[in-house]
Amino acid sequence: MSESVVLPALGESVTEGTVTRWLKNVGDTVEVDEPLLEVSTDKVDTEIPSPVSGVVEEILVQEDETAEVGAVLARVGDGSGASAPSEAPAAETPAAPQAEASAQPAAEPQASAPAEPAAPQEAPAAAASADAQDIVLPSLGESITEGTVTRWLKSVGDTVEVDEPLLEVSTDKVDTEVPSPIAGVLQEIVVQEDDTVEVGGVLARVGSGAAAPAAPAQPESAATPEPAPAAPAAEQPAAAEAPAPAAETVQPEAAPAAPPAAPAQPAPAQAAPAAQQPAAADPAQAAPSSGYVTPIVRKLAHETGVDLSKVSGTGVGGRIRKEDVLAAAETSKGSAPAAAAAPAVEVSELRGTTQKMSRLRKVISERAVASLQGTAQLTTVVEVDVTRVARLRQAKKDEFLQKTGSKLSFLPFFALAAAEALRTYPIINATVDGDSIVYPDTENISIAVDTERGLLTPVLRAAGEKNLAQISGEIADLAERTRDNKLTPDELSGGTFTLTNTGSRGALFDTPLVFLPQSAILGTGAVVKKPVVISGPEGDSIAVRSTVYLALSYDHRIVDGADAARFLTQVKQRLEAGDFEGNLGF
Incomplete structure (x- = not known):
């Protein structure tokens, strides 16, 4: 059964509105009070939230079309009328990786060594996406319709807690952090830094991370190198290239999957060439995480003369807080009294560089x-x-x-x-x-x-x-x-x-x-x-x-x-x- 979404009254003298942008498509799932579309009137631009939860089954007023107050804009139901479209977005999500993966089996119908790992790589990705939940850009104000991702505070494979900041978003009115509404593992980043996304658009996907170890990808990939020693050498460059498009969801989880397969020494021996990259990536990821500072902390560090590269963060995910900077400043007072008088003229790190304008x-x-x-x-x-x-x-x-x-x-x-x-x-x-x-x-x-x-x-x-x-x-x-x-x-x-x-x-x-x-x-x-x-x-x-x-x-x-x-x-x-x-x- 579907329910109608109508254009509500937007003011005493407002009789109609023009649909400027749909934030959901037919087949998309929508929650109660989640923004469905943007409407512009002669007095205000605003978002229209969904009065019910369900699946968008029909859009009746297209973008740039005008509707009177009380007119039906769309219909939201239980999804029975939009089952086919709902599968399309799920298939589209990993469109680029699946296209490459599907092309490989088509090109290699013979069961060659590289063909086997390609199929397991696809399986965990599908399992992870089934378990993951979308993290969308929330409404940041009545007149704000989009935001630009300025910085990701987490990387694919990182664990995130409820309300822990995931990323920074910049709008034409305010810069803010977007927290994660759920706890789990960051499985996919959909919108990259410096890209702009509309309110309600999917930013990332967070899941439990439990689906990947259940996939039989690792045992098979461990078994396939046995007949052909050259196959692992061919697989490693493929694994190194895979993280660039979307296989980052697989790579961090490959390390935990390997140890159960081999209890003691086979695991380090086989995991050393490939699993060293995730292991090395963890400190590398921890460094930017611990090195990330908010503008207020960066300013405080500048005013107190604290070198942020030498400060260990005690915040969530190793982030540097104001307390860490103040503690470092107190420590440096007694240890380096002469250094305070040394910097007579400060040279900005921006000198000789070219920077992109912020939003x-x-x-x-x-x-x-x-x-x-x-x-x-x-x-x-x-x-x-x-x-x-x-x-x-x-x-x-x-x-x-x-x-x-x-x-x-x-x-x-x-x-x-x-x-x-x-x-x-x-x-x-x-x-x-x-x-x-x-x-x-x-x-x-x-x-x-x-x-x-x-x-x-x-x-x-x-x-x-x-x-x-x-x-x-x-x-x-x-x-x-x-x-x-x-x-x-x-x-x-x-x-x-x-x-x-x-x-x-x-x-x-x-x-x-x-x-x-x-x-x-x-x-x-x-x-x-x-x-x-x-x-x-x-x-x-x-x-x-x-x-x-x-x-x-x-x-x-x-x-x-x-x-x-x-x-x-x-x-x-x-x-x-x-x-x-x-x-x-x-």
């Missing part, structure tokens, strides 16, 4: 060019005396840290003053929609965060309704999770205005770039002490004051210079007054 870098570059070409941007700069803010911060920072758990930096003061000014001058917070100007009813401030992957902007929502403690805590949390790759895509979208702290790296000011659809971005320079002329009742005097430059870049299509000046003037007056004690939040 995130491509997206940033495309958006930057599109924003510059689609808007009329200019920048207005003011200098602000933040001495009173600096004094308040100095007086309250210890108490603030004790009561809120967050450090009190200048950035929360800038964010609060900007949010208040956005309420007064909403044109700075507005967006362009055709020939209309849209004024949001909230101040969602995107906070620019520098990461090793590139610039990301998590969103501080409803900033105008928060105090300094809330703003400081949320900014610290967002920044930490951004650098640790733990943000969700929804936390990177919905910003109406951006705040970038260019002064964190010592810059006095810059001309920040506005990214569509926003209309303005505020850059805060470094807070520095310098002599300033102070006007008072007794005349002018010179005093040492803390100052900062604030640079507002804006879209001149809707924001005039006078609007920018008024906005900056309010921010300046708020900061120079320094009256924030009532906003501390404790």
